[in-house]
Amino acid sequence: MRSAMDIITVKQLNTYIKSVIEGDALLYNVTVKGEISNFTNHYKSGHFYFSLKYEGALIRAVMFRSSAQKVRFEPRDGMLVLARGRVSVFERDGQYQLYVDQMTLDGAGDLYMQFELLKQKLSAKGLFDPARKKPIPKIPLRIGVVTSPTGAAVRDIINVLGRRFPAAKVILYPVLVQGEGAAAQICEAIEYFNRERAADVLIVGRGGGSIEDLWAFNEERVAYAIAASELPVISAVGHEIDFTIADFVADLRAPTPSAAAELAAPEVGVLMNRFVNLMARLQLLLINSVKAKRQRLDYVCSMPALRDPMKLINERRMLTDHLTAQMTAQMRLVTSAAKQRSGGLTAKLESLSPLAVLGRGYTYMRGPDGRIIKSIGELNRGDTVSAVFADGSAMLTVDSTTPKEDI
Numbered sequence: 001m002r003s004a005m006d007i008i009t010v011k012q013l014n015t016y017i018k019s020v021i022e023g024d025a026l027l028y029n030v031t032v033k034g035e036i037s038n039f040t041n042h043y044k045s046g047h048f049y050f051s052l053k054y055e056g057a058l059i060r061a062v063m064f065r066s067s068a069q070k071v072r073f074e075p076r077d078g079m080l081v082l083a084r085g086r087v088s089v090f091e092r093d094g095q096y097q098l099y100v101d102q103m104t105l106d107g108a109g110d111l112y113m114q115f116e117l118l119k120q121k122l123s124a125k126g127l128f129d130p131a132r133k134k135p136i137p138k139i140p141l142r143i144g145v146v147t148s149p150t151g152a153a154v155r156d157i158i159n160v161l162g163r164r165f166p167a168a169k170v171i172l173y174p175v176l177v178q179g180e181g182a183a184a185q186i187c188e189a190i191e192y193f194n195r196e197r198a199a200d201v202l203i204v205g206r207g208g209g210s211i212e213d214l215w216a217f218n219e220e221r222v223a224y225a226i227a228a229s230e231l232p233v234i235s236a237v238g239h240e241i242d243f244t245i246a247d248f249v250a251d252l253r254a255p256t257p258s259a260a261a262e263l264a265a266p267e268v269g270v271l272m273n274r275f276v277n278l279m280a281r282l283q284l285l286l287i288n289s290v291k292a293k294r295q296r297l298d299y300v301c302s303m304p305a306l307r308d309p310m311k312l313i314n315e316r317r318m319l320t321d322h323l324t325a326q327m328t329a330q331m332r333l334v335t336s337a338a339k340q341r342s343g344g345l346t347a348k349l350e351s352l353s354p355l356a357v358l359g360r361g362y363t364y365m366r367g368p369d370g371r372i373i374k375s376i377g378e379l380n381r382g383d384t385v386s387a388v389f390a391d392g393s394a395m396l397t398v399d400s401t402t403p404k405e406d407i
Contacts, residue, residue, distance in 0.1 A: 010094065011091060013094075014089055014091040014094045015091060017089050017094075017096075018088055018089035018091060021087055021088060021089060021096060022086070022087075022088055024087075027086065027087040028086045028087075029084070029085075029086060030084070030085070030086070030087060030098075031082055031083070031084040032052055032059070032082070032083050032084075032085075032098055033054060033080070033081075033082055033083075033106055034052030034053055034054040034059070034080070034081065034083065035052065035053050035054060035078060035079065035080050035081075036050050036051075036052065036075055036076065036077055036078065036079045036081060037050065037051045037052070037053050037058070037077055037078075038050055038051050038077070039075055039076060039077050041068075041075075045065060046064075046065030046068055046069070047062060047063065047064050047065055047068060048061075048062065048063040048068045048071075048075065048100075049061075049062055050062075050063075050075070052081070052083060052098065059096075059097065059098055060095065060097040060098070061083060061085075061097055061098040061099075061100050062097060062098075062099055062100065063083075063085075063099075063100040063101075063103065064099075067100065067101050067102065067103075070102070071103055072104075073105060073113050075103070079105060080105070080106040081103050081104065081105055081106055082103070082104050082105075082106050083098060083100045083102070083103045084100065084101055084102045084103070085098050085099045085100040085101045085102070086098075086099050086101075087099075111211050111212065111215065111218075112211065114218075115211075115218055115245070118218065118220055118223075118245055119245060119248065122220070122223055122245065122248070122249065123248075127223060127224075127227045127248070127249050128248045128249065132227075133251045133252070134231075134232040134251045135232065135251075136201055136232050136234065136251065136252055136263065136264065137200050137201055137232065138266065139165075139265075139266060139271070140168060140199075140200035140201045140264060140265060141167065141168055141169060141200060142168065142169045142171060142198065142199045142200050143161060143168050143169070143170050143171070143199060143200065143201055143202075143203065143264050143265060144171045144173065144189075144193045144198060144199030144201070144202045144203070144231070145157055145158075145170060145171065145172045145173065145202075145203045146173050146175055146186060146189040146190060146193075146202060146203065146204040146205075147172075147174075147175065147177060147203070147204070147205055147206050147236075147257070148174065148175065148176065148177045148206060149172060149174035151177065151206060151207050152207050152257075153205060153206050153207040153236070153257035154172060154257075156256075156257045156258040156261070157170070157203060157236075157257050157258070157260065157261045158170055158261075160258050160261035160262055161261045161264070161265055164261070164262065164265050164266070164267045164268060165265035165266055165267065165268055165271075166268065167268070168265050171193075171198055171199055173189040173192060173193065175188075175189050176216075177206035177216060177217075178206070178209070178212075178213045178214070178215070178216055179216075182216035183216045183219035183221055183222050184221075186204065186216060186217075186222050186225070187221055187222055187225040189204075190202065190204065190225045190226060190229050190233070191225065193229075193231055194228075194229055194230050194231055199231060200231070200232075201231060201232045201233075201234065201264050202229065202231050202232070202233045202234065203234050203236055203254075203257070203260045203261065203264055204217075204226065204233055204234070204235055204236070204237075204246065204250070205217075205234075205235055205236030205237045205238075205246075205254070205257050205260060206236075206237055206238070206257070207238065207257065208238040208239040208242060209238060214237055214238050214242060214244055217235070217237045217244040217245065217246040217247075218244050218245045218246070219245075220245075222245070222246055223245045223246065223249045226246055226249045226250055227249050232251045232252070233249075233250045233251050233252075234250060234251065234252045234253075234254055234260045234263055234264055235247045235249075235250035235252070235253050235254065235260075236254040236256060236257040236259065236260030238256075239255070239256060240255035240256060363387050363388055363389050364387075364388050365385045365386060365387050365388070365396075366385065366386045366388065367379075367383070367385055368383065368384060368385070373385060376401045376402075376403065379398050379401050380398065380401075381398055381399060381400055381401070382397065382398060383397070383398045384396070384397050384398075385397075385398065
């Protein structure tokens with residue numbers, strides 16, 4: 001039989017296990033890498049409750065309010081984090097768990113968070129707005145390339161451009177595409193092409209790599225350099241699955257450097273086919289135009305006036321002679337009538353003329369003041385008056401006057 005000393009309670013067991021675990025120096029200060037799962041932010045207490053899982057294993061974790069307030073990101077399920085703290089046992093449930101004091105995003109996860117924050121910032125400032133995107137020229141004669149001079153990307157770009165559009169001049173501005181100083185050199189290259197107007201379109205990019213390798217194209221100053229470029233910019237960073245801030249700011253995003261070259265320049269064969277089609281259309285338009293003009297000319301030439309112009313001239317001449325004769329006859333009639341009317345008016349005027357009256361033996365008299373005397377009442381004995389005749393005048397002296405009723 002077991003003695004009473006061999007029997008312990010559940011609480012005693014959990015307490016013992018807790019003391020053993022907490023007595024282990026490794027477990028008292030340990031950093032655990034794992035993916036957040038079942039995350040809960042207890043808003044009343046401010047504590048974080050979650051699990052960390054990695055490579056098929058799982059451990060529960062808790063982060064109390066005092067530590068949770070120091071976390072510089074918003075934890076979400078799926079985030080890969082580094083959680084530092086101590087392992088202990090929650091005696092009530094007999095469950096061991098990680099009590100987290102500090103938590104940061106793990107490597108790439110931290111960069112991803114920076115990427116998302118910058119993406120949100122630049123988007124809010126309108127750098128991704130489709131309305132500010134510039135069109136890519138249809139036939140660029142100078143293509144600027146900003147990339148490493150030794151990488152596979154530049155070889156792919158040059159090969160594709162040489163095959164598709166050999167007439168274009170490729171201008172390489174060699175830069176670092178990763179590491180310290182890469183972002184500054186990329187900005188300098190973009191500014192150079194704009195300042196010197198050395199290209200019609202720019203390809204800015206590099207080959208594939210990790211998020212750390214591509215980070216120069218996630219720098220804020222590179223984003224602003226692309227946004228400020230007056231020349232259209234095609235981004236060509238990494239592989240098709242890779243996205244950088246440069247891709248969102250650029251006027252056009254290409255999934256690979258080779259694709260960027262295809263987007264930057266037309267294919268010479270396609271241009272030739274288009275040229276041939278345009279020439280055929282132009283030739284057809286010219287033929288139809290000439291045909292229409294010829295039909296119009298034939299129609300005009302078929303008009304009687306052009307078939308026998310002298311006939312038309314003679315007809316018009318005969319018509320002119322006829323109208324002239326009619327006009328002459330009409331003018332004679334009008335002139336004759338006018339003369340007759342004028343003669344009648346002249347006779348009337350002459351009959352009414354004072355001279356005509358005088359010519360018939362009449363006369364009129366003027367007083368000493370030159371006024372015409374109309375009544376004997378205007379004369380007195382001894383007045384000298386002028387008697388006007390048709391052929392002259394005579395001065396007379398009034399001896400007496402006799403009223404009409406006394407005659």
